[in-house]
Amino acid sequence: MGTTGHEKTDTTGRPEPAGGTESMRAIVQDGYGSADVLRLAEVERPTVAAHELLVRVRAAGVDRGTWHIMAGRPYAVRAALGLRRPRNPVLGMELAGTVVAVGSGVTGFAVGDDVFGIGRGSFAEYAAARADRVAHKPAGMAFEQAAVLAISGTSALQALGGPGRVRQGHRVLVIGASGGVGAHVVQLAKAYGAEVTGVCRTNKQDLVRSLGADHVIDYTRTDCTAGDHRYDLIVDTGGNTRLSRLRRVLTPRGTLVIVGGEDAGDWLGLGRQFRALLLSVFVRQRLTMLTTRQRSADLEVLGELVESGRLTPVVGDTLPLAQAPEAVCRLEAGQARGKIALMV
Numbered sequence: 001m002g003t004t005g006h007e008k009t010d011t012t013g014r015p016e017p018a019g020g021t022e023s024m025r026a027i028v029q030d031g032y033g034s035a036d037v038l039r040l041a042e043v044e045r046p047t048v049a050a051h052e053l054l055v056r057v058r059a060a061g062v063d064r065g066t067w068h069i070m071a072g073r074p075y076a077v078r079a080a081l082g083l084r085r086p087r088n089p090v091l092g093m094e095l096a097g098t099v100v101a102v103g104s105g106v107t108g109f110a111v112g113d114d115v116f117g118i119g120r121g122s123f124a125e126y127a128a129a130r131a132d133r134v135a136h137k138p139a140g141m142a143f144e145q146a147a148v149l150a151i152s153g154t155s156a157l158q159a160l161g162g163p164g165r166v167r168q169g170h171r172v173l174v175i176g177a178s179g180g181v182g183a184h185v186v187q188l189a190k191a192y193g194a195e196v197t198g199v200c201r202t203n204k205q206d207l208v209r210s211l212g213a214d215h216v217i218d219y220t221r222t223d224c225t226a227g228d229h230r231y232d233l234i235v236d237t238g239g240n241t242r243l244s245r246l247r248r249v250l251t252p253r254g255t256l257v258i259v260g261g262e263d264a265g266d267w268l269g270l271g272r273q274f275r276a277l278l279l280s281v282f283v284r285q286r287l288t289m290l291t292t293r294q295r296s297a298d299l300e301v302l303g304e305l306v307e308s309g310r311l312t313p314v315v316g317d318t319l320p321l322a323q324a325p326e327a328v329c330r331l332e333a334g335q336a337r338g339k340i341a342l343m344v
Contacts, residue, residue, distance in 0.1 A: 032072030061094030090121025176238025314338025
C-alpha cells in the first residue's frame with residue numbers, strides 16, 4: 001500500500017504528493033518493438049511504498065537495459081515484464097533528482113535531498129525508487145552526470161572488483177571502451193593501477209584516450225584478438241566475439257568477464273555466457289559473466305570516486321524527455337559516446 005510521506009511543492013507551487021493523485025508527463029510504451037512504440041503521455045504519478053522515495057526526476061540515463069525492455073528482447077524478459085506489453089508502461093531505470101516524498105519505513109533520506117540511482121520508470125517527471133538503490137548525489141556532480149552513473153558505473157565497479165579481481169600492474173583489455181560500461185571500466189582500471197587497452201571504433205578513439213587508456217585499438221582496422229599481446233583481464237562489453245578468439249589473448253590464468261548479452265540471441269541472450277561458464281570448468285583460464293547487483297553502497301563508492309576526480313561520468317548527449325525515442329535510436333545505432341541523458 002502506498003504512503004503520502006512528507007510533501008513538498010514544485011516550482012509551480014503545486015503539491016508534490018507521494019501518491020498518484022496528480023498527473024505527470026512520461027514516456028510510455030503500449031507494446032514491444034522499436035522506438036516507434038514510445039510516446040509522450042500524461043499518466044498518474046507513482047505511489048511509493050514504505051521502503052521507497054518519490055523523486056522529482058531532473059535527468060534520466062539511457063542504458064542498454066532500457067532498450068531490452070522496450071524491444072522485449074531477449075524474449076525471456078517478457079516472462080518477468082509482461083508477455084504482450086510491460087506491466088509498468090513507463091520506461092527508464094537510471095535517474096537523478098530531488099526527493100519530494102519519503103516512505104514511512106525509510107531512514108537516511110529527507111525531502112529536498114538530491115539523489116541518484118535506480119527507479120521505476122525514470123523517463124518521467126516523477127519516479128519511485130527503493131531507498132536501498134539510491135544514494136545522495138555529490139554536490140559537485142551535475143544531474144546529467146549522476147543520471148548515467150548508476151547502472152554503468154555499478155557494472156564497471158563490480159566487474160573489476162568482483163570476477164575481474166583487477167590488481168595494480170594487470171594488463172586489461174576493454175572491448176566496447178567508449179560505451180556506457182566500458183568508459184567506466186577504463187577509468188576505474190586505471191585508478192586501480194592497471195595498464196589499459198581500449199577497443200572502439202575510429203571516431204571514438206580520442207574519447208577512449210581521454211579516459212586514460214594507455215593503448216587504443218580501432219576494431220574496424222585491427223583485430224584485438226590477433227597478435228602476441230596477452231592480457232590478465234578482458235572485460236567484454238561490446239558484443240559476441242568468439243570465446244576461442246578471446247582466450248587466445250588471455251594469459252594462461254587470465255580472466256574474461258562478459259558484461260551484457262548483446263547480439264547473443266533473441267530468446268535468452270546468454271548463450272555465450274553459459275558456454276563460457278561451462279568451458280571454464282575445463283581450462284585454467286577463468287571465463288565468467290557479470291550479474292550486476294544494484295545496491296546503495298556501490299553508488300556511494302562511485303560518488304566518492306567522482307568527488308575525488310578519479311572517475312568522470314561520460315555524457316555524450318543530452319536530450320529533452322520528449323526526444324526519448326531518438327535517444328534510444330542513437331543508442332541502438334552505436335552513435336553514443338559514453339551515455340545519453342534525458343533532461344526532464
